[in-house]
Ligand SMILES: Nc1ncnc2c1ncn2[C@@H]1O[C@H](COP(=O)(O)OP(=O)(O)OP(=O)(O)O)[C@@H](O)[C@H]1O
């Protein structure tokens with residue numbers, strides 16, 4: 001598996017949740033993963049139910065089997081000051097720039113500078129090695145911006161390399177692009193079995209491919225169990241109401257007469273939903289991409305649910321093979 | 329337990345098998361609608377839409393909750409009740425845009441055909457209503473501002489500047505800023521009784537309030553002046569005014585960004601200079617417009633934790649900004665007309681029937697999947713794997729072929745029930761009924777979870793008026809679908825249905 005796993009998808013489909021589960025799933029025995037977020041929303045802290053994360057890599061979870069998950073909430077402003085410090089030893093000048101509003105300018109207004117910093121920081125973590133020349137993180141997983149913005153976000157370094165034609169920013173931008181366009185990176189899209197997210201997924205994949213960014217997998221999230229098969233439902237709606245009413249009474253339900261209509265209606269809605277889901281599955285199948293599928297955690301998400309999702313991902317093959325030392 | 333019943337959803341989204349299309353409001357009268365300690369005030373959507381004093385309705389909320397659909401449905405309803413309406417949508421789903429005939433992106437309001445002047449049940453409709461709709465094109469809007477506020481030569485210099493080209497296509501907050509800019513423009517034209525605005529799918533529901541201010545403060549900032557200094561003064565005259573600190577700064581930036589980039593920025597800033605005052609003034613004016621009594625905010629949320637948390641922030645923020653909140657639209661609410669049968673009871677009954685089934689049941693294709701009883705058991709901490717995620721299944725979203733064939737076959741045989749039932753001759757009534765009960769139990773669990781989430785919001789903000797829209801099984805594709813949502817918006821706060 002690629003060492004840099006980018007998780008995008010339509011808003012609200014579960015990007016943050018899936019990225020966290022993926023970071024847990026990839027942290028198999030002895031491995032270390034880094035989960036990064038870039039939108040300044042403290043989403044990671046929310047899913048792990050911990051305090052807000054500082055701009056600092058810290059251990060946030062131990063995976064089943066002993067791997068470790070680190071987390072980092074990348075802050076564009078801090079990342080910029082870090083860069084200035086790192087490359088130019090600009091301690092005091094950095095502060096002066098900040099006073100003038102230049103940092104604000106760079107991180108909130110100037111096109112792409114913010115995204116350059118965020119992707120740059122993530123790529124730095126991907127490439128970082130320790131004294132023994134081993135990768136510090138086996139995998140870096142990014143909770144990325146949504147589908148509508150992901151291509152532009154990842155490609156921003158191309159744009160910047162074009163705008164700033166020379167100088168260290170130019171070089172840095174090109175180095176980041178090399179990582180992002182290599183097989184070291186995989187961009188996954190999270191979707192639900194609903195029309196809008198599936199459509200957005202299809203569009204997003206086309207855009208990523210156009211930009212020559214490596215598309216990873218489609219991750220279908222919040223898949224609901226099918227309780228009844230559709231044939232049964234058809235039969236149910238087709239005039240067995242009296243029988244059903246009797247069966248309800250036999251099962252100990254009182255006042256069953258009034259319940260049959262709503263129960264059958266609910267079943268019809270369910271059948272309709274199942275049908276819609278099938279259609280969406282067919283659309284996804286047409287994309288000809290490998291995928292993962294995660295169940296809906298019916299009781300609502302909590303850290304336990306996250307571990308369940310990670311287990312599910314492992315069952316589907318996440319974390320097998322590859323790891324330390326693969327890819328450069 | 330409080331189970332606020334929603335409306336039956338099959339009536340509008342597709343006929344039920346036996347063709348009965350329950351009246352959307354019928355179901356609401358059967359359940360114990362409100363037994364909260366203090367009932368949530370109802371949001372009277374029609375009164376809002378009919379109020380001639382209301383000129384702007386802003387639909388806000390976090391991403392993916394249905395803001396755009398709500399805005400469109402309100403637009404259709406208001407127009408059909410006789411108002412001249414324009415809906416400003418942002419990033420509408422393709423089919424939603426198509427339903428209003430605005431799937432071509434042109435940043436100009438267009439009349440939506442098919443609006444009925446007078447509707448059955450609509451009180452005000454006198455045939456004078458009109459609906460116009462548009463999709464925000466942020467780059468186009470930015471270009472228009474430049475064209476309108478700079479002379480031709482300067483405008484060209486700006487539009488061709490590479491820095492501007494990147495900036496207008498997407499600096500953080502451009503969309504938010506441009507949405508507010510467009511709102512100001514539409515309002516200034518004074519051609520519509522009512523403007524309904526969708527807000528961008530921001531990372532935070534509040535961005536559209538903050539972006540104009542951020543831009544404003546940036547434009548007033550020292551940094552801009554510093555950047556402008558060399559370009560404005562030019563050559564040696566400029567150099568004289570640059571103190572050591574400043575030259576170090578521009579030097580640093582030049583080193584970081586490359587000289588050409590900095591020159592582009594400077595040219596851009598200089599060219600924009602004359603427009604800055606205008607930007608700031610308009611951002612301030614739009615902000616005041618949002619505070620005016622003719623504006624009403626509707627916060628849209630789904631009954632989920634995150635969405636309602638954002639909604640709560642938003643309610644607080646609006647209060648802090650003295651912006652008028654009309655209420656909360658709770659979208660995609662699940663209800664049940666069989667709410668009096670609890671999940672626990674339904675599951676117990678299903679088990680009773682299972683016992684019968686074991687005795688009676690012949691072999692053959694089972695009508696129920698056996699994992700069903702695990703997945704809805706209330707004490708089961710996790711949902712059991714679904715077919716595609718079974719441990720032995722390949723990690724692939726491609727449905728297996730048999731499933732695909734099923735779909736095709738079922739489509740063809742949709743109207744021929746004998747065929748379908750022939751294939752499952754063995755589904756006993758016990759199995760069937762047990763399945764219905766389990767489905768119901770699942771539904772009741774969703775209803776209960778949504779209710780808990782809502783209760784948390786209500787506890788925080790008991791004063792906020794609420795209307796709710798039942799979850800539809802499918803997406804909205806046409807005006808009829810938008811009307812159905814409009815009906816729910818109008819009746820969703822009123823358990824007795826429309827007056
Ligand atoms: N498999 C799942 N089962 C149940 N709930 C889930 C599942 N995945 C995600 N959720 C819930 O769905 C909601 C949205 O998830 P999440 O925040 O991960 O989405 P996101 O794509 O990151 O959203 P955003 O676009 O706002 O960043 C959360 O409340 C989360 O707990």
Ligand SMILES: [Mg+2]
Nearest residue numbers: 015016043143
């Ligand atoms: Mg997220």
